[in-house]
Each structure stands twice: as structure tokens, then as C-alpha cells.
Amino acid sequence: MKITTWLEHLAVDAMPTIDECVEQLGPHIDYLNRFKDTPQDHKWHAEGDVHIHTGMVLDELYLLLSNQASHIQGWQRQALILGVILHDIAKPIRTREVDIQGKIRIAAPQHEDIGRSYLAFKLHHLELSFEVVWTVLNLVGEHHMPKRLAIKNMSVSDYWRLARQVNTELVYWLEVADMRGRTCPDLAQQLLYLEEFKLFAEDYGVWGKPLDVRSKLAPELNQLSPHIQDYVYAHALYQLENGKITQPEEALGTTYQHREDHPHVVVMCAPSGSGKSTWINQNYPDYELVSLDVLREEFNGDRSIQKNIGQILQAAKELLRVSLRKKQGVVWDATNLRSDFRALIIDLARDYHALVTLVVMLQPEKTIYKNNLARQYSVPDSVLDKQFDDYQLPALNEAHQYWVVGEKGKTLFRNGYYRESGDGFC
Template sequence: MRPFLLDLQAGGRPDFPALVEALGDVLPLLADLARTPQDPEWHGEGDVATHTHLVLAEAYDLAEGLRPEDRLVFVLAAALHDLGKALTTRRAEADTGQRRTISPRHADRGRSYLAYRLPELGLPYPVVHTVMALVGHHHDLGRTLNIGSERAYRRLARQANLPLLYLLEVADIRGRIAADQGARLEDLELFRLGAEEYGMWGNPEPYREWREVIDGTLAAFPPEYRDLVREQGILDYEAGLIQTPEEAVARGYAARAGFPQLVVTCGPSGSGKSAWVAGHLPDYDVVSLDLLREELAGKRADQSVNGRVLQEAKERLKASLRAGRRVVWDATNTRRDFRGIPLRLGFDYGALTTLAVFQPPLSTVFERNPVRTHAVPAQVVASQVENAEFPYVTEAHRTVVLDEFQRPVARTP
């Protein structure tokens, strides 16, 4: 980890320009924040860099008393929370006919931008993932409060550290000039009270009782079956379809006769997906979009047959799922809509779905690609990274994240 980050962890208070100078080689988007405007009604302080400078100052005060590891995560998230605005800010006409400055989905874009760049800083992966979660979910407190249900709080609590997320939003609101600042801070207190009432505040395992009930009831069954019943039950609960873990056990009864398993890879070209599949899933059926392009057009790079390739891939996947086999869909799948195709089929056929997410540092991707047997043009790899939508744990039953050495660095559940 860089000395600058070690100092930040130990209590340093660099201002935003100093942070841009220290981290700008890995996060060049930081330099664009000074040129990124904001709507004056909600951000009277000015551009995104000015806002972030104020948020960072508030974060230092709020960080008093945090453990060093939590301080590092919190301060980095405060500095990076609006990074995605540099990618998404535009002018648009509102319902009132006024032209407004908007930044749709900037939290999600910022999270994905950080996914392959934060590892370049030598940060431990738990730090990387916690920062990403805070950045990606920093607008979800208000949405959760508006819904107000226990399931909404549980869903957010299993994706982000709620006390740190709360502190980030306090710093975010204090660091801007707007007429609704007081009301927004009051809403945050209501959010905190709701999280405490539902037992989600500082709860690292919001579904512990579900795990205990389901795993205890199904102790005699294989772990894959317990995972399917538990994780599908959680998704069904969050969708409002069931209320209790006992209902999840009942809904999973049919799968006792057998069920397919689906692994979907996700990562840019050169991140090690196919090598991992060959080494770790040797007895799985493989649906590879690259191999299908080679089969149908004679070469992997031929994009003119993508429609035929996708249709054939879906048919082969459905055949494996119908037969109850284990199958892997091997493709980049860096976009949510692309990986959603096999995942939806997996859910439809009652499969246990797993996302295998490859998250090497950005430099590793570009270093490996030219020496691969089937190298991909550098501009294609760059496009995959720039347009990547890093997965959320809610997209599949299980998620495993692997580093540049194909070692698991995060696993859910």
C-alpha cells in the first residue's frame, strides 16, 4: 500500500488537491472533477471538486474514533463518492421546462470505474470492496428510508456497512449548499433509527437467522442444496414473495430430486477466465462465446455472427440446464445486460447460479493480453473496462471474486 494511504489510515488529513496529486496516476478521473459542474439548486458550492473538498473536510471530523482500517475506507469513499459524475454529468430538460444539470447513475458508474483501478494502489481487497460498496450505495439510504420495510434494510445491509454509509452521507450533505440540507440530515437520523429498530445497524450478517434455520433444517443435505434454498429464499424474501426462512425450505422441496448448477464468468479479456474454467471446472459443460464464434465463423474475432452465436449459446445452455447438469457460460459479461441473459435462464430452470468475477489490477489485464494465444485489440479491452458494470451480490445466488492469481478474495455466501 502506498505511503500516502498508510498516512491516511494513521490519521493524516490531506486536502482534496493533495489527494488528486497522490492518486491521480491511477485515478485520472479525479482531475476532471474540477471541470464537472453541478446543479446550483442542489450544490450551491459549485463544481464536483469543490464539493468533494468540503465533504473530505467533514469526513475527517466524522472519522474521529474510527479504527484505522475503517478510517481509511471512510475517507477514501468520501474522496471518491462522486467520481462517477465526471462520466455521467449532462444538461437535460426537467418536467418544469427548465434546463438542469444531472448525473444519472453516477454512483454505480463510479463504483465500476474503481473496480479495476483501486487494486493498483496495493489496497487489500476487503478495503477495495468496502470502498466500492460505499461509493455505489451512497444514495440508497434515502431510497431505503422511503420504502421503510425490514426487507429493504436487510437488502442494503448485506451489500454495505450501514454505519460507514451513514457517516458518508452525513459528510456528503454537510459538504454542500442547498435549501434542503436540514431536512436531509433529519432523514438520515430516521434511517439510522430504522436500521437500529430492525437490527441491521452494524450487523455484519443480516441473514444470520435465515442461515441458522435453513442450514440446521437441511443439515443432512449437500451444501450446494443448502446454498440454493437459502440464497433463493433471500431473493424471494427481498422480492416480497415470502416472509420466513421456513417458507424458503418449503419452496425448495422440489429441488431435492436434483437441480442444475450454472457458473457465469465476468471479467475483461485477459483476466484469466478461460484458464480458471479449464483448471477448476473440468467436469462442467462449457458454453464459450469465443469458441462458438470460431466454430460458426472460423475465427474468434469475427463479430459479424454475434446474433447466431448468442442464439446457439442460449440453446446449448438450455439443453444443459434441462438435463440438470453443471454448466459454465464463459464470456466477458462485463455488462449487466449481457450476463443477465444466462443468469435469467439459470433462475428459470431452477439452477444454483454462481458469478465468478475476475478483478485483477488494470495493469495486469493490459500486460497479459498481448501475450495470450488469442490476443484482443487493446482498444477492445479498454472499452470493456470503461463500460464495465461490476456485479452486485444480488445478481446471483453466489458470487466469488478472484484476483490476478485466480485466488478467491471475496465470496458470498
């Protein structure tokens, strides 16, 4: 069966075995082929390796989809099945022995985030809608959060953050299947944590949907200009999810001083060859540009030479500060693949009360390698290889606004924009 047809059937009634899933998806997502060689801890996962575990989780999911979760249909069914198949996709590279309270155990630290980032470009090789791609990425990246929120008795703001990032009901069903699809001594307690998560998500108004911030701000914002609407709305999301305010309406006061006149910082995030320069010229031609490539050429005589990094970064940050002080629009043009690199710029922009837009460019890997070769300033494949290895897919709350761009500059997804109703795929 062709992969496209196979994927389509997942949205209807297909219930493929783990072996069939690996056969179909393994040529596109290589880590699946290493599941059988990836061990798990004998206490937490007495059932065996990752391949066995994933097969058991799939079987449990199919039982749920036939009963309590039978209302999950169409693209959400497709995304949930793919999320289960891929939820442990990074375990083959993250599994290791670790010392936990004086005992040597087998664990796979950070496999959720690393799995999400690994898949960010892989899934674009498949014929999937972006709503499915985005949902799968976040099911993988957030699948341990439901239990973590309950176990650590985390705050309402943490539930709000999670609900904007991923559909809380879908990730709940994934984790129920994940827990049932293993052999461990504390299964009943683990499932109880998930029920607590569900109750809290319902109580906080985010069961299967993000917090409705827009309607609560509408009476005031609808009387204001569009650039103020976006500023207040985006800051309300950020402040709510970081515990700085407890009601959306509070953002009307916290943003009042700067909402009329504020800088706008656009931070690019993409590997070399993704078309950042072209996209910037088409969308923000009048903005000031802070380009690390240009500064490397000024300092080193060649933009490919990676030296004087500290001086270049300081010069770039000073250029940014100039625009921030003038309350201008400015684009920070660099790969910005790591979250700590992005945080340096975004935190600085927030200090000046800027509106920060993060532009994430996602395309199939093969397209990026091909486009890179056609560029005037191409980088070696080995450099691109490392960029993909280092890549950390940004979370929504890293910036005020989030814009995902696909091939040929096509907008795939935007979040944090007041006038756009589709702030997610829940």
C-alpha cells in the first residue's frame, strides 16, 4: 500500500500493528527502525524494548478509540495514532544508564523535546495536513506533561500554557494508552494522576481547547486599532501562561503604558537554505535588519568564517538596542536554532516592552539541502547536518507571536494574532 493511502486510512478505521507502522514509516523516519535495539528499564518497562512497548500502546489506543474515545475521528484520529507511534521516537539516541537515588537505571532524558525537534522536518516528507503535523509534533513533545502537572501540583498557568501548545484531550488519551501499554508496579497510581489532570483541565476551562482569551478581551479591544489589539492580546497570552496575571482583562492595564508606541522585533528561526532572506524582503522590507551573516563578513571578510563570535554578537545586540530605543521594527536574521540563543534576543526585546514575533520556517529536509546548494552563500552539507542535530523547535510561549512558514513562503500557522480565529488546531 502506498504511504499516502496508508496515512489516509488512519483517519478512518485503520488499526495497523507496530510492525506495519515501521514498514510504512521507517523509510521516512529512520529512528523507528532502531526501536527493537533500544532497551527500557526493567522496572518501569518490564514488557521489553521500545518496539514492544510501542506496539502495546497502539493496541491500547485502538481499544480506547473503539470505546471511550470513539468520538476522536478524522484528522484527530490520524494525528493521535501517529503521535502514539512516534511518542518515543528519540529514545534510540537518548537511552542511557543513569544514577537515580543511588541505583543505576535505564532512562531517556529529554526524549520528548528532542523527538519533537527531530520530527519537525521529517514529517514534511509525508502528505499530511499541517494541522496533523503540528498536532503530532506536540503530542510527542508534551506527552509526559499531563502526569507531571498532576504529580507536581503545578499551577493553573501551566495548564493554560499546555493547552495552547497541544490539545489536552488528545494528549490525555495518548498518555492513558502509554501507561496501559507497559508493565510496571504502579500502573493504578499513574492512571490516577491522569484522571487528576483531566479534572483540573476541565476545571480550568482547557479540556480539549486553549483558554478563551480573545472573547474576554473583545469588548475593550474591538474599539482599538489593530496594532494595539495584537500587542495587548499577545501580551495577555504570555502573562497568563507565566503567572504574571490571573485574568485576561488585567493585560489591558499591564500593557497600557506601551501599547500605543512600542518596538516590534521579528526573530527568525530556520536552518541555512530555508529562504529567510527572501521571506524577510517580502514581508518586512521596511524593517531594520540585524544580520549575523553581514556582520561576519564585516568582521572576518567572509560570512562563512566562524571567529570573533563574541564581538559579532555584541555588535548585533547593540544594533538591536538602537532600534529598540527608537521603537522601530527590526528583524534579527540568524538561524537561531537553539532555545538559549533565541532567549538572549527575546529577553532583551521584552526589556524594551517590544512585541516579539518568532518566525519558524519548516520544510522537508531534502528541500532545504537542495535550496542551500542553489544559494550564493551555500554552506557545506556537514554544517547543515549539524544544524539539524542542534535544532530545537520553539515552543509557542517563547515569544508573543508565532508564525510558521513552509515551502515558497507559504504561511502554515499563526498564533498570538488577535484578529485570527485559528489560534490552534484543537
